[in-house]
Amino acid sequence: MADIERIRGLIRANPDFPKPGINFQDIFPVFQDPTAVESLITHLVSHVTSTIKEKIDVVIGLDARGFLFGPIIALRLAAAFAPVRKKGKLPGEIVTVEYVKEYGVDVFEMEKDAVKPGQNVIVVDDLIATGGSAAAAGKLVNLSGGKVLKYLFVIEAVELNGAAVLNAPLYSVLKYEDSGLKYKG
Ligand SMILES: O=P(O)(O)OC[C@H]1O[C@H](OP(=O)(O)OP(=O)(O)O)[C@H](O)[C@@H]1O
Numbered sequence: 001m002a003d004i005e006r007i008r009g010l011i012r013a014n015p016d017f018p019k020p021g022i023n024f025q026d027i028f029p030v031f032q033d034p035t036a037v038e039s040l041i042t043h044l045v046s047h048v049t050s051t052i053k054e055k056i057d058v059v060i061g062l063d064a065r066g067f068l069f070g071p072i073i074a075l076r077l078a079a080a081f082a083p084v085r086k087k088g089k090l091p092g093e094i095v096t097v098e099y100v101k102e103y104g105v106d107v108f109e110m111e112k113d114a115v116k117p118g119q120n121v122i123v124v125d126d127l128i129a130t131g132g133s134a135a136a137a138g139k140l141v142n143l144s145g146g147k148v149l150k151y152l153f154v155i156e157a158v159e160l161n162g163a164a165v166l167n168a169p170l171y172s173v174l175k176y177e178d179s180g181l182k183y184k185g
Pocket residue numbers: 062063064065066100101102103125126127128129130131132133134162
């Protein structure tokens with residue numbers, strides 16, 4: 001718990017960014033503290049290994065902040081890593097979905113063969129607000145024939161109830177109240 005408090009203390013709130021009314025939670029200061037990063041990754045990986053009995057085949061990270069966590073978690077789980085990216089960044093055959101997030105509309109894409117039919121997947125991101133981004137990633141996994149077993153986040157805006165739009169259980173390290181994202185515990 002001390003480790004989690006340390007991580008919470010490093011996350012920086014930025015009122016009215018990127019739009020008025022959004023209290024933007026900046027995860028990057030955590031990466032100034034390698035011990036905190038180690039604790040965070042270990043905590044997330046322990047959650048996966050203690051709650052999921054199936055072998056995880058692929059860890060998906062969401063553009064862009066999910067890329068900070070996804071590849072490290074994938075390495076620890078001896079799984080593949082694949083990115084879900086914003087529109088127009090990935091070459092070749094892709095799957096595409098449009099989605100709505102807390103502060104706008106966007107398009108997510110994934111290389112079609114990044115997830116093979118029948119593979120077990122976890123989706124990782126820094127934060128879930130409305131759940132629009134994570135749900136869109138889940139749809140891309142399903143379009144490729146994979147199955148999401150869990151969604152992992154560092155921060156969850158609990159009152160936005162993003163969990164309701166996901167097709168698998170969610171785990172978050174830090175829970176914040178409402179889109180003001182006040183810390184809850
Ligand atoms: O639950 P939602 O309402 O969908 O919002 C959460 C998403 O918003 C942020 O990403 P953003 O699209 O700002 O991209 P970035 O990581 O490139 O800054 C965050 O990293 C999540 O991916």
